[in-house]
Amino acid sequence: MLGEPPSRYRDPAAWRELENSLGVSLPTDYKEIVDGYAPLQINGHLYLHHPATQRWNLGKWIRSTADAWSQIDWDWAEPEGDPRASLGSEELVFGTADGLVPLVSTDRGETIFFAPRANKGKGALFVESEGEFFEYAMTFSEWLYRWLIGEDVAGPNSSAFYPGPVALRDLPMTPGEQPEERYGPPRGM
Numbered sequence: 001m002l003g004e005p006p007s008r009y010r011d012p013a014a015w016r017e018l019e020n021s022l023g024v025s026l027p028t029d030y031k032e033i034v035d036g037y038a039p040l041q042i043n044g045h046l047y048l049h050h051p052a053t054q055r056w057n058l059g060k061w062i063r064s065t066a067d068a069w070s071q072i073d074w075d076w077a078e079p080e081g082d083p084r085a086s087l088g089s090e091e092l093v094f095g096t097a098d099g100l101v102p103l104v105s106t107d108r109g110e111t112i113f114f115a116p117r118a119n120k121g122k123g124a125l126f127v128e129s130e131g132e133f134f135e136y137a138m139t140f141s142e143w144l145y146r147w148l149i150g151e152d153v154a155g156p157n158s159s160a161f162y163p164g165p166v167a168l169r170d171l172p173m174t175p176g177e178q179p180e181e182r183y184g185p186p187r188g189m
Contacts, residue, residue, distance in 0.1 A: 001148055001166050003184040005036025011052035018051040018059045024097040024116050027123065030140035034058065039171035043162050045106045046147070047171070056171045065102040065111065066095025080132035086118045100126055103140065110154045112143070129155045 015035075019025055038048035039056035049058035074084075074092040083100060084092050093099030100113035103125075110129045118124035118135065125136045125143050134155045136143055146153045150161025165183035172179055 001145070001184050001187055002033075002037060002042075002168060003166075003182075007036050009038070009050045009052040010035045014050075014052035018062075021059065022062065022095060022097070022101060024101055024114075026101070026103070027114060027140050030103060030114070033141060033144065037168070039173070041169045041171060043148070043160065043167050044169075045108055045160055046144075047105055047107070049104075053173065055173050062095060062102050065105070069094040069100070069102070069111075079128075081134055083115060083118070083126050083133045083135065086124065086135055087115055088117065106154070108154075108160070110158070112154075114140070127154045127158075129158060 015026075015031055034048055034050055038050035038058070039053055040048045042048070049056045049061045051058040070093065082092075084090060087099065089098060091099075094113075095101055097116050100115050102111055103114050104112045108129075110127055113126045113128065114123065115126055115135075116123050118126070119137045122137070125138065125140065127134045127136065132155060136153060138146075143153055147160070148166055150159040152158045165186055167181055167183055169181045170179040
């Protein structure tokens with residue numbers, strides 16, 4: 001649905017460095033999508049960063065996002081859909097193999113996390129939206145597909161379906177750059 005990947009920044013060493021710093025292996029399908037397309041905005045809402053770029057750097061974004069989420073006192077907040085039970089942990093941590101690793105975000109306020117230890121160690125995605133966590137025991141590519149076809153995979157009533165080809169916009173790599181929007185192949189929708 002995204003078309004032929006330009007793979008502008010493919011760099012296995014950047015992934016090794018990022019995963020070593022996090023202490024976790026990120027999902028293979030996620031890395032393939034990011035390597036193929038990022039840095040990118042999809043359908044005007046979903047943002048993908050890349051580990052091999054200075055601007056829109058995935059590692060910096062993961063660390064700053066995990067740090068921001070770590071500042072919340074989760075014992076006091078007790079979020080709806082609390083992921084601690086699924087993680088088998090009394091602590092809610094971010095950016096580590098024992099917790100939630102941010103993967104992507106939307107401009108609608110949703111953050112999509114990978115939880116390596118969830119789903120009995122098979123891994124799962126958690127989407128935080130408006131103070132609630134929603135667990136999805138699926139791969140990132142399946143989640144993205146379902147998000148693109150308009151399913152509620154960011155909580156109830158969260159769909160953002162756009163008929164026709166998927167809109168793709170490379171994120172600007174220099175100040176003043178204004179990348180043009182392009183489209184994936186026709187989807188018959």
